[in-house]
Amino acid sequence: DGGITQSPKYLFRKEGQNVTLSCEQNLNHDAMYWYRQDPGQGLRLIYYSQIVNDFQKGDIAEGYSVSREKKESFPLTVTSAQKNPTAFYLCASSIRTGGSTGELFFGEGSRLTVL
Amino acid sequence: GENVEQHPSTLSVQEGDSAVIKCTYSDSASNYFPWYKQELGKRPQLIIDIRSNVGEKKDQRIAVTLNKTAKHFSLHITETQPEDSAVYFCAARPGAGSYQLTFGKGTKLSVIP
Numbered sequence: 001d002g003g004i005t006q007s008p009k010y011l012f013r014k015e016g017q018n019v020t021l022s023c024e025q026n027l028n029h030d031a032m033y034w035y036r037q038d039p040g041q042g043l044r045l046i047y048y049s050q051i052v053n054d055f056q057k058g059d060i061a062e063g064y065s066v067s068r069e070k071k072e073s074f075p076l077t078v079t080s081a082q083k084n085p086t087a088f089y090l091c092a093s094s095i096r097t098g099g100s101t102g103e104l105f106f107g108e109g110s111r112l113t114v115l
Numbered sequence: 116g117e118n119v120e121q122h123p124s125t126l127s128v129q130e131g132d133s134a135v136i137k138c139t140y141s142d143s144a145s146n147y148f149p150w151y152k153q154e155l156g157k158r159p160q161l162i163i164d165i166r167s168n169v170g171e172k173k174d175q176r177i178a179v180t181l182n183k184t185a186k187h188f189s190l191h192i193t194e195t196q197p198e199d200s201a202v203y204f205c206a207a208r209p210g211a212g213s214y215q216l217t218f219g220k221g222t223k224l225s226v227i228p
Contacts, residue, residue, distance in 0.1 A: 035218075040124065042204060042220035043159070058215070059116070090158070102208065103149070104216065106158040 003027065006091050006107035013078075013085070013114050021076045021110045023091035030096035032074035033104065036060060037088040046089075049074055050096050078112060086114045117142040119207050121219025128195050129227050136222045138205035139187040147208040148181060148188045149216070154201045162203075163190070195226045 004025040013019045023032065034046040045058030049068040063082025068074055074093075078085045088111050092104040118141040128134045140148075149164035165172045165179045165188065172179050176195075181188040192199055202223050206216040 040220060042121070043218040045215065045217075048215060102147070102216075103161050103164070104151075104159075106160070108158050 004091060004093055004105055004107040006089075006110050008110060009108065011110060011112045013112065015114055016080045018077055018079050019085075019112065021078070021089055021091075021112070023074045023076065023107060024072055025074075025093045025105075026072060027093055027105060028071075029093035029105070030071070031094045031102070032068065033092045033094075034058075034064070034066065034074070034076045035090045035092065037090055037109070043090065046076065085112055087112060117145060117207055117209050117217040119205060119217050119219040121205050121222060123222060124220065125223045125225070127225045127227060130195060130197060132195055134190075134192045134195055134199070134224055134226075136190045136203055136205070136224070137187060138189070138207075138219050139185075140207040140217075141186070142207065142209050143183075143186065145207040145209050148179070149206050149208075150179060150190050151204045151206065151218075152201045153204065153221075159204060192224075195224075197226050197228050200224055200226045 007022045031050045033048040035043040044060050046064050047066040049055035052071050055068050065077045088109050090109045091107040094102045094104050121138045146167040151159040152162045153159040163179050165181050176193050178191045202221045204221045205219040208216050
């Protein structure tokens, strides 16, 4: 069953702790993305990667880090430097090949709460 | 960078009526405009999209129109049904070679039975 899987679905963290959110896809997509969703704020891009071992900052990258060691995986680390980390995080993937519309396929999201 | 404004933020309609959501974008080089629907507790999913070389696209009860001169595009839903209730996001993608989408802030549509 092809798709994009995020884990964990819910995560609680104490202030000052780093936490890593997992994102795995078996769609053979080149590009992967992390978005943050806050009420009334839409979807804001944190980081994206168009190819293995390469990634770029999005609009709100401060306090976050990523890696792309495998095509299938794009984990996001929320560091203690992120001042307001409580949010819903969505991972997505898309085909990168020219001519494609680049439709985003989203995971089910991870809800992070900082206590 | 690209900036996408979406209105209204909330919209309530009676079942069977039409709903219209409007978006404006800032980058005249943007060439692709998708709409995503996110039902409560679920992931966003693409429902319709339009490229800059087309003025209108229709898929059953939903349609999207694009005015490149004015830099705005709209989602039209006719004969609304309760299952249309969701948050709708518009987005724009800057020119060729970019796969980065900039999203609007979303419209919460409620269809009242």
